[in-house]
Amino acid sequence: xxxxxxxxxxxxxxxxxxxxxxxxxxxxxxxxxxxxxxxxxxxxxxxxxxxxxxxxxxxxxxxxxxxxxxxxxxxxxxxxxxxxxxxxxxxxxxxxxxxxxxxxxxxxxxxxxxxxx
DNA sequence: TTGTTGACTCTGA
DNA sequence: CTCAGAGCCAACA
Numbered sequence: 001x002x003x004x005x006x007x008x009x010x011x012x013x014x015x016x017x018x019x020x021x022x023x024x025x026x027x028x029x030x031x032x033x034x035x036x037x038x039x040x041x042x043x044x045x046x047x048x049x050x051x052x053x054x055x056x057x058x059x060x061x062x063x064x065x066x067x068x069x070x071x072x073x074x075x076x077x078x079x080x081x082x083x084x085x086x087x088x089x090x091x092x093x094x095x096x097x098x099x100x101x102x103x104x105x106x107x108x109x110x111x112x113x114x115x116x117x
Numbered sequence: 118t119t120g121t122t123g124a125c126t127c128t129g130a
Numbered sequence: 131c132t133c134a135g136a137g138c139c140a141a142c143a
Contacts, residue, residue: 015140034125044138045125052124054141066124074124081124099131 003065018097022111026065029092031108033069040111051076064088065109071102086093 018041026032034045034052041048052063064085068074073089074080090096094107 038125038139043140046123046137047125047139049124050122051138055124063124068124069126076124077122079124085124 012101012110015041016051016054017045018060019043019048020055021063023052023063025111026062026109027115028062029086029094029107031065031067031089031094031104031107033067033104035069036110037066045069063086064114065092067102072100080082 019037021108022037022040023032030069037048039047052066055063057062073085076082079103085097086100094102096102
């Protein structure tokens, strides 16, 4: 038996589990793109987006730190999750441009880089 | 098995 | 900057 909330992502099978694990490594106040995660786990950006949409609410995954390559929050289809996403990011100290865009040069984080920076 | 859909990304105009 | 179109892969009926 194992403690919950620490290894749940790792228990998930294959691709989705890998995606969730990467997302969980994103430091607070930082963001990354679907494409970066996709390249890291070896799939396409669409698949990462699909994994986010299929993300179980029980998992403690900072999904709000995943945005698109334009540096903006991707709009949802039937949900206002994008609104919540912006609020969560602002709460972490992420600055939004007047156009609702995030400076990836400043706040961007890549799965390949050290978590220290 | 095929056809459709989706929290994407790139290229061209 | 915006708008369209094509490519991409996984899940579902």
